[in-house]
Amino acid sequence: MALLSNTAVLLGKELRTEFRSRELLTTTVVFILTIVVLFSFTFDPSVSESRRFGPGLLWLAFLFAASLMLQPCFLREQNNDTLSALRLSVNDPFAIFLAKLAANTLFLLFTQVLLLPVFSILYNVPVLAAFPQLVLVMFMGSLGLSVTGTALSAISAQARMRELLLPLLLLPLLTPVLIASTEATAALLVPNPAMRWDWMGFLLAFDVVFLTALWLFGEYLLEE
Amino acid sequence: MSGCALADLSGGSVLKKRILVAAVVVALMGFAAYAALFIAPTESKMGTVQRIFYLHAPSGMVALLSFFVCFVGNLAYVFKRQPKWDWLGVSAAEVGMAFCTVLILTGPIWAHPVWGIWWTWDARLTLTFVLWLLYTSYLLLRTLVEDPDRRALVSAIYGIFAFLDVPLVYGSIRWWRTQHPQPVIMGGAGSGLEPTMRKVFWFWVLNLVILMIFLIRERYALEAMRGEVQFLEREAEAA
Numbered sequence: 001m002a003l004l005s006n007t008a009v010l011l012g013k014e015l016r017t018e019f020r021s022r023e024l025l026t027t028t029v030v031f032i033l034t035i036v037v038l039f040s041f042t043f044d045p046s047v048s049e050s051r052r053f054g055p056g057l058l059w060l061a062f063l064f065a066a067s068l069m070l071q072p073c074f075l076r077e078q079n080n081d082t083l084s085a086l087r088l089s090v091n092d093p094f095a096i097f098l099a100k101l102a103a104n105t106l107f108l109l110f111t112q113v114l115l116l117p118v119f120s121i122l123y124n125v126p127v128l129a130a131f132p133q134l135v136l137v138m139f140m141g142s143l144g145l146s147v148t149g150t151a152l153s154a155i156s157a158q159a160r161m162r163e164l165l166l167p168l169l170l171l172p173l174l175t176p177v178l179i180a181s182t183e184a185t186a187a188l189l190v191p192n193p194a195m196r197w198d199w200m201g202f203l204l205a206f207d208v209v210f211l212t213a214l215w216l217f218g219e220y221l222l223e224e
Numbered sequence: 225m226s227g228c229a230l231a232d233l234s235g236g237s238v239l240k241k242r243i244l245v246a247a248v249v250v251a252l253m254g255f256a257a258y259a260a261l262f263i264a265p266t267e268s269k270m271g272t273v274q275r276i277f278y279l280h281a282p283s284g285m286v287a288l289l290s291f292f293v294c295f296v297g298n299l300a301y302v303f304k305r306q307p308k309w310d311w312l313g314v315s316a317a318e319v320g321m322a323f324c325t326v327l328i329l330t331g332p333i334w335a336h337p338v339w340g341i342w343w344t345w346d347a348r349l350t351l352t353f354v355l356w357l358l359y360t361s362y363l364l365l366r367t368l369v370e371d372p373d374r375r376a377l378v379s380a381i382y383g384i385f386a387f388l389d390v391p392l393v394y395g396s397i398r399w400w401r402t403q404h405p406q407p408v409i410m411g412g413a414g415s416g417l418e419p420t421m422r423k424v425f426w427f428w429v430l431n432l433v434i435l436m437i438f439l440i441r442e443r444y445a446l447e448a449m450r451g452e453v454q455f456l457e458r459e460a461e462a463a
Contacts, residue, residue, distance in 0.1 A: 172357040176396035
C-alpha cells in the first residue's frame, strides 16, 4: 500500500501549494463566472430556454475552465525543477499522477459546487431539489476531466505553444464526458428530477478506461 | 540506424519497382473510377450523385483502418522505442487524415442534393468530425515538440489516448442522438445493395486499402530518410 500512502502525502503537498496561494481556484471561479454572464448576452434566455441550454452551457464553461486550470499542473513542477525530486521520492510514478488528478478533481468539484447556486439564481434553474445527485454527477464528470487533463498536461508541458495546445488536445477527447455529464445534469434540472444511471455508467466507463491507460502509460511521460 | 535505407531508395532497381507499383495503383484507381461511373447502375431515387458513395463510404472504412495502424505503431513505439514504429505512426495518421478529409468533403457534396442540407449533427457525421479533430491535434502536437525521441514518445501516448477515445465518442454520440428525433434518417447503406453495386463497392474498399498501404509505405520511406538526415546532421555537429 506504498502507492496509497505516497499518493496521500503528495496530495497533501498539492493541496498545501494551492491553499497557500489560492491562485488556481480564484482565477477558475472568476473565469467560469465570466463565461456564464457572457453567455446570457449571446442568447438572452427565457426560463424554459435556460432549462434547455443551461446544463450544456454549464459543462462547456467547466470544460474550458478545466483546460486552463490543468495547465500549471506539470508546468509548475517543470519551472521549479521539482519533477526529478518528485520522481525520486516515490516508488511508483503513478502516485504522482494519482495525487495530481485527485487534487484537480477536488479543485474542479469545489468550483462547480460553489458556482451551482450562482448559476441557479442567474438562470432561474432550481438546483436544490436534486442537489446531492447533482454533486455526484459533477464528481464523475470532474474525475473524467481530471484523469485525461492531468495526463495531457504532462504531454503539453513538453511542447511549445503549450497554453494553446492543451485545450486543443483535451477538448476533442472530452466529447463523451461533455455529452454524458450534460445529459445527466439536464435530467436533474427539470421539474421532476431523475437520476440518469445509464449516463453515470457511461461516465464511469470513461473514467475507468482512461485511468487504466494512465496507469499503463503515465510513467513514460515522466521520463527525463 | 544504418545507411541502408537511403541506399535502397536511390538504387536503380528499387526505384523502378516503386514506379511500377505506383503505376499499378494509379491504374487500379482509374478502373475503380470507371466502375463507379459506368459499370454500377444508377440509383433509382438519388440518381447519378449517389455514385459518390463508392468513394465516400470506403474512405471512412479505410480512414478508421489507418488510425488503427497508427494505434499499433504508437503502442509498439512505447514498448520497443525503435524509431521505425514512430515513423509508422505518423505515416498512418497522415494517410488516415487524408481519407478522413475525403470523407468529410464528399459527405456534404452527397448530402446537399439528397437531404437538402450540407451538414447534420448525426452520430456518424459528428464522430467523423471529432476523429478529424483528434488526429489534427496528434499531428499538431508532433510539430510542437523539438527533440525527436520526446516527440515520438509523447505523440505515441496521445495517439493511444485518441484511439481509445474513438469507441467512447461513437457510443456517447449514438446513444445521445437516438434519444432525439433524427433530422435525417439515412437508410442502412451497404445493407440492401444491388449485386453490381455491391461488387463495385467492395472493389473500391479493396482498392482504397491498397492505396492506403501504398501511401503509408511511401510516407514511411520519406520519414525514414528524414530520420536518417537528422541523425547524420547530429553526428556531423558532434564531430
